[in-house]
Amino acid sequence: MTAARPPRLADFDLARWMSQRLDSVESALGRWVGPAGSLPPSLAEPMRYAVLDGGKRLRPLLVLAACEAVQGHEAAALRAACAVELIHAYSLVHDDMPCMDNDVLRRGKPTVHVQFGQASAMLAGDALQALAFELLTPDDAEVPPPVQAQLCRMLARAAGGQGMAGGQAIDLAHVGQRIDALQLHEMHRLKTGALLLASVQMGAVCGQPDAQAMAALSEYGRTVGLAFQVVDDILDVTADSHTLGKTAGKDAAQDKPTFVSLMGLRQSQNYAQELLSQAQASLRQSGLSETRALQALADKLVNRAF
Amino acid sequence: MTAARPPRLADFDLARWMSQRLDSVESALGRWVGPAGSLPPSLAEPMRYAVLDGGKRLRPLLVLAACEAVQGHEAAALRAACAVELIHAYSLVHDDMPCMDNDVLRRGKPTVHVQFGQASAMLAGDALQALAFELLTPDDAEVPPPVQAQLCRMLARAAGGQGMAGGQAIDLAHVGQRIDALQLHEMHRLKTGALLLASVQMGAVCGQPDAQAMAALSEYGRTVGLAFQVVDDILDVTADSHTLGKTAGKDAAQDKPTFVSLMGLRQSQNYAQELLSQAQASLRQSGLSETRALQALADKLVNRAF
Numbered sequence: 153m154t155a156a157r158p159p160r161l162a163d164f165d166l167a168r169w170m171s172q173r174l175d176s177v178e179s180a181l182g183r184w185v186g187p188a189g190s191l192p193p194s195l196a197e198p199m200r201y202a203v204l205d206g207g208k209r210l211r212p213l214l215v216l217a218a219c220e221a222v223q224g225h226e227a228a229a230l231r232a233a234c235a236v237e238l239i240h241a242y243s244l245v246h247d248d249m250p251c252m253d254n255d256v257l258r259r260g261k262p263t264v265h266v267q268f269g270q271a272s273a274m275l276a277g278d279a280l281q282a283l284a285f286e287l288l289t290p291d292d293a294e295v296p297p298p299v300q301a302q303l304c305r306m307l308a309r310a311a312g313g314q315g316m317a318g319g320q321a322i323d324l325a326h327v328g329q330r331i332d333a334l335q336l337h338e339m340h341r342l343k344t345g346a347l348l349l350a351s352v353q354m355g356a357v358c359g360q361p362d363a364q365a366m367a368a369l370s371e372y373g374r375t376v377g378l379a380f381q382v383v384d385d386i387l388d389v390t391a392d393s394h395t396l397g398k399t400a401g402k403d404a405a406q407d408k409p410t411f412v413s414l415m416g417l418r419q420s421q422n423y424a425q426e427l428l429s430q431a432q433a434s435l436r437q438s439g440l441s442e443t444r445a446l447q448a449l450a451d452k453l454v455n456r457a458f
Numbered sequence: 459m460t461a462a463r464p465p466r467l468a469d470f471d472l473a474r475w476m477s478q479r480l481d482s483v484e485s486a487l488g489r490w491v492g493p494a495g496s497l498p499p500s501l502a503e504p505m506r507y508a509v510l511d512g513g514k515r516l517r518p519l520l521v522l523a524a525c526e527a528v529q530g531h532e533a534a535a536l537r538a539a540c541a542v543e544l545i546h547a548y549s550l551v552h553d554d555m556p557c558m559d560n561d562v563l564r565r566g567k568p569t570v571h572v573q574f575g576q577a578s579a580m581l582a583g584d585a586l587q588a589l590a591f592e593l594l595t596p597d598d599a600e601v602p603p604p605v606q607a608q609l610c611r612m613l614a615r616a617a618g619g620q621g622m623a624g625g626q627a628i629d630l631a632h633v634g635q636r637i638d639a640l641q642l643h644e645m646h647r648l649k650t651g652a653l654l655l656a657s658v659q660m661g662a663v664c665g666q667p668d669a670q671a672m673a674a675l676s677e678y679g680r681t682v683g684l685a686f687q688v689v690d691d692i693l694d695v696t697a698d699s700h701t702l703g704k705t706a707g708k709d710a711a712q713d714k715p716t717f718v719s720l721m722g723l724r725q726s727q728n729y730a731q732e733l734l735s736q737a738q739a740s741l742r743q744s745g746l747s748e749t750r751a752l753q754a755l756a757d758k759l760v761n762r763a764f
Contacts, residue, residue, distance in 0.1 A: 190619070191620060192628045194628070194631040195619050195624055196619065251577045252577050274555070278548075279624070281584065283614070283619065286615055289608075289611035297606075301595050301610070302595075304610045309588075312592055314497060317588060321585075324577055
């Protein structure tokens with residue numbers, strides 16, 4: 153018998169893989185985000201509240217899985233994983249504020265501004281963004297400086313006006329308006345897709361993938377990022393707040409354009425499965441031998457219930 | 459006759475030096491901050507409004523002067539100069555918001571949230587912070603990657619919880635409270651001092667200063683940073699809103715601790731002059747031959763009327 157390529161997913165224990173990686177990520181975040189005595193307590197507390205003890209850590213898992221696929225530098229990938237999560241966490245803090253989505257529940261807890269006040273929430277978000285770039289640039293030789301620079305470049309682009317912040321601006325400008333499928337894709341490509349894509353790419357540059365592998369991983373990241381948002385829109389309609397850990401039905405309540413409002417529930421579900429198939433196909437074209445974690449994560453992400 | 463060392467400041471035309479450097483900085487900011495077509499207009503507009511056509515550009519000038527003192531890499535310094543200014547600009551946008559200082563006037567214009575709404579102001583600030591790190595990490599070879607990484611490290615630390623954001627959190631926690639001189643120094647060391655110090659240090663690492671020069675420039679940066687805040691507190695009492703381009707007397711109105719409230723006006727003025735002398739002494743100890751721009755900037759900053 154010859155080994156199948158890619159390895160059969162049945163051989164892969166995703167729960168065990170995730171549990172080990174999540175331990176590393178949680179432990180690193182606990183060490184790096186406002187450790188005791190390092191920051192003014194009035195800043196450290198909302199920062200830690202926003203980041204620790206909650207969240208699916210999808211982005212860090214994508215970073216680590218991509219790094220493992222290219223047999224990259226583990227210490228660099230752990231820093232990249234945490235940095236991406238800090239950007240994600242800060243965006244949620246700011247997004248939940250009264251001047252944006254005015255949300256009071258996140259990960260089953262009061263949102264940061266409800267717990268600590270708006271000023272502290274805004275500052276904590278600002279400090280989390282800075283901390284992301286600080287994590288990427290340790291002054292020992294743990295991560296080679298050219299890799300540090302490349303990670304900063306990727307994260308800055310994904311977080312800024314041509315990425316996440318740009319997508320949020322488009323979202324904000326279109327509340328209550330009808331938009332077409334092209335505009336909806338563009339908004340999500342920026343708002344959530346850019347950071348998910350960057351997660352995969354940042355994991356990849358912790359190794360030295362050839363051009364074919366890098367292109368295939370990027371395509372995987374783009375497709376998974378889009379699928380994530382389609383599923384998010386589906387769950388906003390089909391799940392309840394308790395299961396989601398955040399307010400369900402808020403897209404409809406705020407009259408936000410979503411894939412479900414645009415193409416209906418059944419079509420959206422089909423679309424998510426189609427994107428999953430595309431993501432798996434990209435991995436098969438990568439030329440990489442160990443992509444099981446990436447495969448399993450994509451599957452879990454699309455078929456998740458929360 | 460032998461040349462005096464340091465060169466006599468009378469030989470130095472600061473106005474001409476500043477005019478040339480400001481032209482470069484304004485032109486670069488205009489190119490790099492939300493150029494037409496690159497970002498969603500609803501994000502690009504508040505970003506450009508927050509950054510362009512206003513501001514003394516003190517931090518960029520310090521970056522460029524420090525780089526020239528060490529005969530450093532000009533293109534790197536211009537990027538660093540703009541990146542530091544973007545961090546400063548974003549902090550003003552967020553600081554002015556209703557949940558923080560609730561200020562309506564900045565640089566003689568309505569503040570960003572007054573002009574564009576709070577959501578856009580918050581997002582524009584967030585995107586400006588990301589853009590700062592993007593500017594520092596161009597993907598051509600214009601700036602050597604190890605320098606890129608070092609610049610990101612310095613800026614991230616100066617902007618985050620152990621720098622500017624940390625100082626703002628302390629400030630916020632102490633409104634209406636009495637604090638002592640030590641606490642006031644610590645707050646300002648973080649809130650405004652860290653970014654001013656980083657400006658000098660980032661300019662310096664665009665060259666390859668020896669340890670003596672780096673230490674002396676850092677001491678200059680620390681002292682100038684503190685002097686800047688002392689003068690700011692003085693001007694809040696002695697100048698009017700029109701001259702300042704922002705609301706005068708707001709520290710007293712908000713019952714914020716300042717150097718003037720702590721040590722009185724005359725003592726504060728003496729303290730500023732003493733810090734200026736210390737800054738100039740640091741430059742003399744740097745071993746660098748061309749520090750006239752740094753000398754003249756310190757003098758102008760302490761003896762400014764706005």
